[in-house]
């Protein structure tokens with residue numbers, strides 16, 4: 037595209053190169069006419085001839101110069117008769133006026149001193165400014181702003197020609213604009229007269245000095261810059277409402293002659309060196325640019341090239357007018373100028389329109405850009421949140437589904453259990469008392485063992501399920517190994533004697549068994565040490581084989597008893613104390629074995645004294661039995677020790693005491709009374725036994741030993757019942773006094789029923805606290821009706837339930853602590869999502885002190901005050917949303933759920949929160 041130049045030279049709608057295409061500099065040569073000084077010196081012979089508009093010919097008659105090139109071609113060549121107007125029109129106007137279309141441009145004048153640079157540039161600047169103002173007047177649809185600035189580069193120092201301050205200006209590097217001049221005055225140009233006035237100021241400021249060739253020589257490089265900012269007016273209806281901005285530089289360089297040629301010295305020499313430095317760099321830059329290589333261009337080597345960098349090889353259109361002095365004496369400088377011009381002719385620039393958005397257009401464009409960015413942001417945010425939320429929701433749906441399945445299964449099991457209980461109750465009613473009486477001690481014991489394990493397992497499983505469910509909502513359920521144990525096993529370790537025994541273990545019955553085995557061993561050892569028993573034991577054991585009929589008559593038996601040495605009771609007590617101080621443990625199996633052993637002994641003895649005998653004879657038999665037992669079986673004696681309070685009554689009430697046989701019995705008990713200490717109420721010490729606060733070893737030992745006497749008492753009761761003749765009516769009489777819940781066969785004891793009722797009440801309370809399954813409760817009610825043999829079972833039940841309650845409460849405490857921490861963390865996250873102002877508003881709303889150290893904890897408590905189901909995060913989220921008055925509740929719920937479940941919080945959507953009034 038070229039400049040559409042009208043007749044009036046004022047129409048410049050299509051400047052070429054504005055599309056960013058590369059184009060070469062416009063290079064022209066102007067040959068000035070001979071000056072009057074040259075005429076005086078008679079140096080008027082010119083070797084230069086402009087043969088046409090583009091070619092200048094060197095026609096030297098000097099032989100030594102015949103080797104030089106003779107013809108130089110440029111974009112335009114002006115002879116001595118060409119006017120400045122003509123030069124402007126053909127060599128500068130095209131470039132200068134592109135500034136009106138937003139394209140930077142520069143017009144250089146290059147040549148030796150007195151070649152006419154200033155003369156030419158002054159005219160071109162005048163014409164250009166006139167054309168610019170004319171163009172502005174011809175285009176009222178746009179608003180123009182003109183700014184003028186002027187600098188000179190003198191001795192490599194930049195000076196503002198519009199400023200009275202002659203201090204040099206600094207050059208700064210701007211990332212967008214390139215090199216800028218610090219504090220450079222940009223004077224708005226009001227009109228042409230104002231512009232001319234400014235030019236006059238600049239000329240007055242410029243360093244002017246006389247040289248050998250020019251008495252008004254410009255000793256500096258002058259750059260006049262006119263910046264044109266044009267904006268389309270709104271009423272013009274022009275689609276392009278953008279603002280264009282561009283600058284045109286009018287560059288009048290100092291003389292390019294060598295300093296040596298100017299015969300300069302002193303200050304002039306210094307000027308020359310600096311001038312040459314800038315011009316030398318300019319020449320280097322032009323030369324390198326002309327080669328078109330991507331070599332380093334030393335723009336920064338001089339102030340001139342640094343400031344004019346864009347004009348030399350960047351975003352600008354450039355025209356260079358090389359002026360020549362026709363005098364023969366300056367032929368060398370002229371040739372150098374032509375060489376420079378030839379290089380400049382090869383330099384290309386890349387000018388493009390500098391569009392600056394108008395404020396209105398800028399606002400519109402920024403609004404569009406903002407909308408686009410917000411849309412993208414929403415897209416990214418929603419995509420991210422959608423991805424996270426989708427994953428979270430899917431995970432939670434699976435979790436909910438699994439929990440629902442578990443609930444369904446648990447419900448099914450519960451219904452099944454209730455159904456079984458109902459069936460059992462019906463069966464029980466049908467069978468009535470026959471079934472009750474048909475239950476033997478062994479059956480009860482088996483049941484107790486089985487259901488102990490079952491219930492423990494059920495509760496353990498239940499607690500584990502609770503733990504699993506809680507662990508999904510609670511960050512950390514159990515803090516210590518102890519808590520983990522409590523949730524897992526629900527059984528204490530009750531081993532005794534070492535510090536480790538203070539730990540809580542899995543199953544007390546195991547310790548009981550091992551302790552019982554130890555006590556058995558001790559008893560065996562004790563028995564072996566008792567000489568009379570050692571002597572008699574083999575024959576007695578032979579007699580007591582169940583499958584063997586007794587072969588010994590009572591007389592023979594008495595004879596054997598007489599032969600045996602009397603029992604040393606003190607020694608026995610001493611030995612028993614040894615056993616007593618040892619770790620005593622009694623298990624069901626050991627007790628059962630003892631019962632069986634005892635039964636064998638009883639059977640053996642009973643076989644010697646048939647039940648058909650009268651009560652008196654029975655007493656005798658009992659007396660003999662006891663005597664024989666005491667004499668022949670220390671184990672049997674141990675097993676027959678009465679310890680419970682009701683057992684004493686049983687002895688008095690259920691055992692004939694008329695003939696002193698019971699006294700013998702009691703005498704034997706009294707002699708062994710030190711073996712097992714008095715009963716310790718189990719239930720009162722349950723929590724101590726099951727928790728970490730286990731008492732001393734001796735106390736635990738005592739509590740464990742307590743199991744023994746009760747069990748032994750039960751065995752004694754069975755022994756007594758077995759020895760009661762079928763026709764004895766005493767049990768029936770006592771049955772009425774037992775208010776109907778005692779076993780009809782129970783002995784008439786006054787205190788046990790009360791004790792049983794008390795324990796049963798305590799057991800029921802513990803059942804409720806521990807949520808014991810209905811099946812277990814039913815079995816208990818069906819099996820244990822208050823007879824004395826139930827004492828040991830009530831003790832075991834109380835002990836087990838007390839432990840379960842403790843374990844459950846411990847687990848709940850742990851869970852509660854973890855949940856509390858979870859809530860506090862959630863509260864912290866919520867608070868972090870709020871701005872400081874919102875936080876302070878929340879604190880004020882909820883009465884939380886701003887200076888409080890535990891604000892988040894207070895907020896957490898406030899958040900979950902109103903709900904018991906604190907583990908239900910969805911409900912909590914809803915509550916949070918409601919309490920803080922957050923809009924978009926569904927979103928907040930999702931987010932809070934995500935906060936609670938996801939370790940990585942989702943993208944903040946605080947912007948969507950708004951506070952209620």
Ligand SMILES: Nc1ncnc2c1ncn2[C@@H]1O[C@H](COP(=O)(O)OP(=O)(O)OP(=O)(O)O)[C@@H](O)[C@H]1O
Nearest residue numbers: 068069149150151152153154155250253254290291
């Ligand atoms: N084309 C021309 N026609 C008539 N006079 C001219 C022409 N060119 C230059 N002159 C005259 O020549 C003299 C020197 O010109 P000018 O000052 O423009 O040279 P210069 O190259 O700027 O020198 P310097 O570099 O020393 O400033 C001036 O008096 C000027 O009027």
